Amino acid sequence: MKKSVLGMLAWLCLVPVTHADNWGHWRGPTGNGVAMNATPPTKWSPTENIKWTVAIPGRGSGSPVVWEDSVFVTTAVSTGKATRIPTLEFVVFCIDRKDGEIRWEQTAVVATPHEGTHETNGFASASPCTDGQHVYAHFGSRGLYCYTMDGNLVWSKDDFGLMQTRNTFGEGSSPTIAGDKILVPWDHDGQSALYALNKLTGETIWMTPRDEPTCWATPLVAEFAGKKQVIMNGQKFARAYDLDTGKELWRCAGQTERPVASAVADQDFAYVGSGHRGSYLGAFRMDGRGDIQGTKNVAWTINRDTPDIGSPLLSSGRIYFYKGKSGQLSCVDAKTGKPHYMASRVAGVETTYASPVAAGGFVFLTDRNGTTAVIKDADELSIVSKNSVGEPVDATPAPVGSELFLRGDKHLFCISAKK
Secondary structure, eight states, rough: OOOHHHHHHHHHSOOOOOOTTTTTTTTTTTTSSEEEEOOOOOOBBBSSSSEEEEEEESSSOOOOOTTTTTEEEEEEEEEEOOSSSOOOEEEEEEETTTOOOEEEEEEEEEEEOOOOOOOTOOOOOOEHHHHHHHHEEGGGGEEEEEEESSEEEHHHHHHOOOOGGGGOOOOOOOEEETTTTTEEOOOSSSSEEEEETTTOOOOEEEEEEOOOOOOOOOEEEEEEETEEEEEESSSSSSEEEEEHHHHHHHEEEEOOSSOOOOOOSSSSEEEEEOOSSEEEEEEEETTTOOOOTSSEEEEEEOOOOSSSSSSSSSTTTEEEEESSSSOOEEEEETTEEEEEEEEOTTTTTTOOOSOEEEETTEEEEOTTTSSSEESSSSSOEEEEEEEEOSOOOOOOOOEETEEEEOOSSSSEEEEEOOO
């Protein structure tokens, strides 16, 4: 009996600690848009299943992130100074998950952006991220700021330079925490790069130049054969880098102009797609090296109805994605690329910026008008409900535990079934 207990304890010590009940990154704990243990409500309205609502000043479309009893969001608030481009306070909020009370707020920097932005994009579009020890707020050309969970500034880095984005559409790529590093994408119409910083000090561990124009994708960290790769979208190539060194491992052409969608991955493939002025989604075996276009390392490709702004969702062996910025939804088998259904219309979902997320056997699809359709996470399209928070939503929802956090144009909503 004692040996059995000791053996079990030894086995438990080998099991990696996960944070499946937290949502520390805008695409969740796996980077694929899935909350493994969450069971949020599938039905709500402004008068039903809203646990609390808190007003968020200013403008921002960065998604909320959640760690235990803290919810973090960022925003850019006008100071009222009358200039062609407004002077803004770039602010981080920590909100109590239980009741929506603001625990703390910190102004990271007050600045006037050097260039404008698209009318549908603000100046605080990157999502924060947290590992439960620190929270990181990325304001692009305004810098990256690291805080304790209590709101004390640990370090900041504002010497990346100034992004020159395509058509001054604005900035928005989010950072990614990976072990002792925080990855910062820096693709624009100047000198692009991917940075790996020491997450405790902000010092640069490595910086890899990228010959890519503006891209709004966020890095995905995927493990293959015991080694971690950083998967990045790009107009010229989808690429993978060694997490330890920043060395490029493989690349494949085929993506469309100004890609936005981030990659997803399983134990075998990385999936990268884009859908502006063209269509491309590819499944890439991660053991490839060099240029893998036209080789066996490209398992399959799709050349129609692929996603633009919203990133694909990988859940239960299925990949879900929108056609461009529309709400027309496709679902394909991840291993083969064969469609379960393609470009199907979902009532209430017509224009999308938020990415789909999965939790509790359901997929949540959010329209810019604030409508969220819930469908079954299944091979066949089965609509369960259509819901609204009554205001526009561009941010990707965060499902955590029995709750769903939705960041609207003016408010943050905690959706939870009444007990």
